[in-house]
Amino acid sequence: VEAKDLDKCQHAMDSLKNSMAWDERVYGREYDLDIFMVVAVDDFNMGAMENKGLNIFNTSCVLAKAETTTDAAFQRVEGVVAHEYFHNWSGNRVTCRDWFQLSLKEGFTVFRDAQFSADMGSPTVKRVEDVSLLRSAQFPEDGGPLAHAVQPASFIEISNFYTLTIYEKGAELVRMIHTLLGPETFRRGSDLYFDRHDGQAVTIDDFLAAMADASGRNLDQFKLWYHQAGTPQLTVSESYDESAQEYTLSLSQYCRPTPETEIKQAYLIPVSVSLFGDAGALPLKLKGQRPNPEVGDNTSMVLEFDHKDQSYCFENIAEKPVASVLRGFSAPVKVEFKRDQGELLRLMSQESDGFARWDACQQVLIELIGQLQQQRGDKAAMAQLIEPVQEAFAGLLADDSLDPAMVALMLTLPSLNYLLELAEEADVLAIYAARETLRQALAEALYTPLMAIYKAYDHSLAYQPSADQIAKRSLKNTALSYLMLAADIGANDERRAEVLALCQQQYQAANNMTDQQAALLALVHSDFCQEQAQWALSDFYQRWQHEALVVNLWFSIQASRPARDALAKVEQLAEHPAFDRGNPNKVRALLGVFCNQNTYGFHASADGAAYRYLAEQVLSLDGDNPQLAARLLTPLTRWAKFAGPQRQGMRNALEGIAASATLSKDVYELVNKSLG
Ligand code: ASP
Numbered sequence: 195v196e197a198k199d200l201d202k203c204q205h206a207m208d209s210l211k212n213s214m215a216w217d218e219r220v221y222g223r224e225y226d227l228d229i230f231m232v233v234a235v236d237d238f239n240m241g242a243m244e245n246k247g248l249n250i251f252n253t254s255c256v257l258a259k260a261e262t263t264t265d266a267a268f269q270r271v272e273g274v275v276a277h278e279y280f281h282n283w284s285g286n287r288v289t290c291r292d293w294f295q296l297s298l299k300e301g302f303t304v305f306r307d308a309q310f311s312a313d314m315g316s317p318t319v320k321r322v323e324d325v326s327l328l329r330s331a332q333f334p335e336d337g338g339p340l341a342h343a344v345q346p347a348s349f350i351e352i353s354n355f356y357t358l359t360i361y362e363k364g365a366e367l368v369r370m371i372h373t374l375l376g377p378e379t380f381r382r383g384s385d386l387y388f389d390r391h392d393g394q395a396v397t398i399d400d401f402l403a404a405m406a407d408a409s410g411r412n413l414d415q416f417k418l419w420y421h422q423a424g425t426p427q428l429t430v431s432e433s434y435d436e437s438a439q440e441y442t443l444s445l446s447q448y449c450r451p452t453p454e455t456e457i458k459q460a461y462l463i464p465v466s467v468s469l470f471g472d473a474g475a476l477p478l479k480l481k482g483q484r485p486n487p488e489v490g491d492n493t494s495m496v497l498e499f500d501h502k503d504q505s506y507c508f509e510n511i512a513e514k515p516v517a518s519v520l521r522g523f524s525a526p527v528k529v530e531f532k533r534d535q536g537e538l539l540r541l542m543s544q545e546s547d548g549f550a551r552w553d554a555c556q557q558v559l560i561e562l563i564g565q566l567q568q569q570r571g572d573k574a575a576m577a578q579l580i581e582p583v584q585e586a587f588a589g590l591l592a593d594d595s596l597d598p599a600m601v602a603l604m605l606t607l608p609s610l611n612y613l614l615e616l617a618e619e620a621d622v623l624a625i626y627a628a629r630e631t632l633r634q635a636l637a638e639a640l641y642t643p644l645m646a647i648y649k650a651y652d653h654s655l656a657y658q659p660s661a662d663q664i665a666k667r668s669l670k671n672t673a674l675s676y677l678m679l680a681a682d683i684g685a686n687d688e689r690r691a692e693v694l695a696l697c698q699q700q701y702q703a704a705n706n707m708t709d710q711q712a713a714l715l716a717l718v719h720s721d722f723c724q725e726q727a728q729w730a731l732s733d734f735y736q737r738w739q740h741e742a743l744v745v746n747l748w749f750s751i752q753a754s755r756p757a758r759d760a761l762a763k764v765e766q767l768a769e770h771p772a773f774d775r776g777n778p779n780k781v782r783a784l785l786g787v788f789c790n791q792n793t794y795g796f797h798a799s800a801d802g803a804a805y806r807y808l809a810e811q812v813l814s815l816d817g818d819n820p821q822l823a824a825r826l827l828t829p830l831t832r833w834a835k836f837a838g839p840q841r842q843g844m845r846n847a848l849e850g851i852a853a854s855a856t857l858s859k860d861v862y863e864l865v866n867k868s869l870g
């Protein structure tokens with residue numbers, strides 16, 4: 195690294211040592227050279243690249259220090275260092291025969307780094323984060339005009355295929371194999387794969403053949419996951435026969451036509467289930483099947499659903515149970531299961547699988563946001579809808595046996611991007627308004643317990659990027675953002691003054707970037723204290739102007755403000771002397787965050803001005819950095835999800851780009867495929 199950054203390398207070094215030890219222990223893989231080198235550069239399109247013996251890293255994925263780096267960035271460094279290190283086996287010693295096999299190394303390596311991060315921190319939190327990313331970014335890719343198979347059939351520019359589908363969905367496919375085979379057999383399969391192909395350039399089929407040979411299973415049907423694009427939909431219905439004491443789950447699957455396959459064959463979908471009675475999880479036995487004495491815990495089961503429709507009948511079920519389906523997110527599918535809110539609230543408190551608990555909470559929230567959207571304007575009806583959820587959340591906050599990180603995740607409403615993905619021809623502003631209504635109601639109702647959580651937090655702790663501390667900080671900072679929201683919408687001056695003082699105090703006194711950034715973000719996102727926010731923003735810039743990665747945060751915080759005039763702010767920041775169009779991290783921090791993450795600000799700008807602005811930026815970047823330009827235009831490719839003005843505005847912007855005579859292959863491919 196550059197000499198000035200030498201004090202920011204310890205975390206990456208620790209992560210590297212942990213990765214090396216972990217790969218020896220979990221996969222039996224040792225490192226083969228005497229020296230392992232990493233170089234950090236500030237101008238880089240990707241996170242990092244696994245060149246044998248000398249990994250090249252974006253500084254954002256290697257430098258970390260409490261004062262300048264957030265918890266999320268610490269975790270990203272750990273994950274990317276591990277990812278590149280693991281590529282030494284899954285990528286370098288055994289590599290890809292051709293570009294169509296990209297997911298052979300990327301899907302498998304993302305799976306490996308996810309297992310590693312889960313082992314280093316909280317497995318449930320890691321799973322929730324990964325599934326959230328999949329749902330709010332990979333599902334839209336798979337549901338839009340750029341849908342492609344994990345093993346794509348064709349491409350114009352391979353750089354365009356460093357996608358969430360190749361990486362994250364690819365990792366989910368490996369994860370399903372792990373679920374179907376079990377950890378020991380999976381390990382035999384990976385050993386066989388590495389031994390058989392060490393020093394070779396191979397294919398996804400070779401990987402699957404090793405898994406099949408080691409397990410004695412035929413994985414032919416499973417291969418469809420690699421060749422059929424689109425997110426399958428799993429529809430679930432249930433029936434209970436009290437006299438026979440039988441409970442039946444009926445599953446059916448559907449996947450929309452995508453460019454490479456019109457009619458889909460049935461996928462093999464591993465569906466992990468449990469049934470809950472009043473006193474907890476019930477023992478499961480399928481009708482007509484003998485109980486398997488080798489299975490210790492018989493309260494959960496993985497159904498191997500491999501037809502278009504199939505029913506599963508469970509015997510000796512003495513009460514109508516509450517079913518938990520797709521526990522741990524056992525397959526990358528959308529689930530449609532109509533059920534009472536009461537049942538979901540029960541799962542939220544009764545499930546032993548943390549992921550399933552969070553997911554039940556998400557389903558409650560998604561359903562509720564949809565209902566609020568319909569009730570727009572009717573305050574009394576809305577309050578009535580929200581009440582049971584407020585109560586459930588109050589219960590969560592009162593239960594100190596829960597992992598604070600999980601409570602924070604449950605309090606975080608489903609992203610606007612995911613809500614859009616679930617809708618068809620959506621009115622983005624109406625969904626945003628409904629989501630805000632709910633956030634505000636929760637902020638009001640939970641003010642007292644959230645304040646108690648905030649005040650109970652010990653701000654004098656010496657910073658550690660440990661799972662335990664990260665969990666506590668995330669809950670405390672989630673509380674702060676709700677408290678600031680309550681202050682923003684409420685007319686109570688005393689309350690405003692109290693919350694504002696706490697937030698400013700946190701900003702000033704923070705001994706780590708996670709807390710400082712959270713306080714600054716809360717100030718910037720609240721209307722009532724814009725004067726204080728402006729002061730803090732200029733103070734922050736003065737303090738950190740020599741730390742490029744912190745300046746990126748400064749851009750992102752401002753670009754993420756969900757306001758109607760967000761575009762004007764972004765245009766102004768693009769003229770700031772610290773902004774540098776030649777630096778991909780800067781472009782992502784300002785333009786990428788605005789267009790991808792500030793979904794409201796991006797779509798609320800008058801007459802689609804933000805779409806035209808993005809199109810201009812794409813064209814101006816395309817000459818120098820086509821990879822970055824192509825990536826930046828992703829939000830426009832989602833036009834089909836939107837209704838009316840947004841839909842047309844996005845299409846117009848794409849057509850404007852398409853009209854240019856000098857497009858790179860990268861941008862040409864994405865724009866033309868998106869317009870269809
Ligand atoms: N192979 C790299 C990675 O995923 C990305 C790149 O090609 O730069 O780690």
Ligand code: ZN
Pocket residue numbers: 277281299300303
């Ligand atoms: Zn990789």
